[in-house]
Amino acid sequence: MKVTLHIWRQSRQSTKGDFAQDGRMVRYELDHVSADMSFLEMLDVLNEQLIHKGEEPVAFDHDCREGICGSCGVVIDGVPHGPERGTTTCQLHMRSFKDGAEIWVEPWRAAAFPVVRDLVVDRSSFDRVVQKGAFISVGTGAPQDANAIPVPKHDADRAFDAATCIGCGACVAACKNASAMLFVGAKVSHFMHLPQGRVEREQRARDLVAAMDREGFGNCTNQYECEAACPKEIPVRVIAEMNREFVRAKAVEEPASDKGTGGHG
Numbered sequence: 586m587k588v589t590l591h592i593w594r595q596s597r598q599s600t601k602g603d604f605a606q607d608g609r610m611v612r613y614e615l616d617h618v619s620a621d622m623s624f625l626e627m628l629d630v631l632n633e634q635l636i637h638k639g640e641e642p643v644a645f646d647h648d649c650r651e652g653i654c655g656s657c658g659v660v661i662d663g664v665p666h667g668p669e670r671g672t673t674t675c676q677l678h679m680r681s682f683k684d685g686a687e688i689w690v691e692p693w694r695a696a697a698f699p700v701v702r703d704l705v706v707d708r709s710s711f712d713r714v715v716q717k718g719a720f721i722s723v724g725t726g727a728p729q730d731a732n733a734i735p736v737p738k739h740d741a742d743r744a745f746d747a748a749t750c751i752g753c754g755a756c757v758a759a760c761k762n763a764s765a766m767l768f769v770g771a772k773v774s775h776f777m778h779l780p781q782g783r784v785e786r787e788q789r790a791r792d793l794v795a796a797m798d799r800e801g802f803g804n805c806t807n808q809y810e811c812e813a814a815c816p817k818e819i820p821v822r823v824i825a826e827m828n829r830e831f832v833r834a835k836a837v838e839e840p841a842s843d844k845g846t847g848g849h850g
């Protein structure tokens with residue numbers, strides 16, 4: 586098949602107040618694209634041709650190419666990760682496009698994800714949020730028997746639903762407010778349904794929400810674009826759970842340093 590690509594090219598990192606830098610859409614035509622290629626393999630072929638011609642290859646992020654690591658996201662025809670629901674860019678195949686298609690490829694667009702180059706964005710804001718409490722710090726000692734801490738099936742399922750988040754950032758890219766509430770909600774929901782996670786639940790809710798605000802992510806206005814774009818189909822229910830956890834945490838004693846953080850949703 587043959588496709589025409591319009592790809593965002595940008596040689597320098599975005600800075601605050603100068604989002605696009607030297608960015609522009611560049612048109613490329615590609616012949617003999619196999620319908621069985623993944624979207625990233627198609628970009629590999631384009632890059633081989635560009636290198637052969639002495640031009641700069643298109644920079645894009647990827648690692649596992651198995652829908653696990655969350656590093657490969659780009660906006661394809663205006664949709665994070667492209668047209669297939671519940672699918673990462675690396676798992677998207679060219680058979681999802683018509684022969685002769687014109688395809689527009691852009692990086693995530695969010696102030697908290699500055700473009701580093703071409704289709705690569707800096708998502709370390711997510712890492713900084715995670716570092717504030719998306720983990721369990723209680724000592725667990727040696728590995729216990731699997732049945733030492735019984736977890737009801739319903740709770741285990743809910744925790745696992747949230748734990749499937751791969752931190753790709755599609756939720757932020759899809760949201761008109763660049764909100765990270767699906768991502769942060771997934772972290773809160775993951776732990777609040779497990780007995781081990783409930784030990785630090787108040788601190789976690791306060792710290793993750795405060796970190797999310799500091800990074801410049803927007804608020805949620807219930808458009809559900811995040812749920813539609815999420816390659817792991819994490820439900821917006823996790824946002825409601827996070828809001829409940831946050832209100833609950835505010836209702837119990839809070840450290841003076843965290844006072845003043847507003848509500849969400």
Ligand code: FES
Pocket residue numbers: 646647648649650651652653654655656657658673674675676
């Ligand atoms: S490259 Fe890892 S999820 Fe796509």
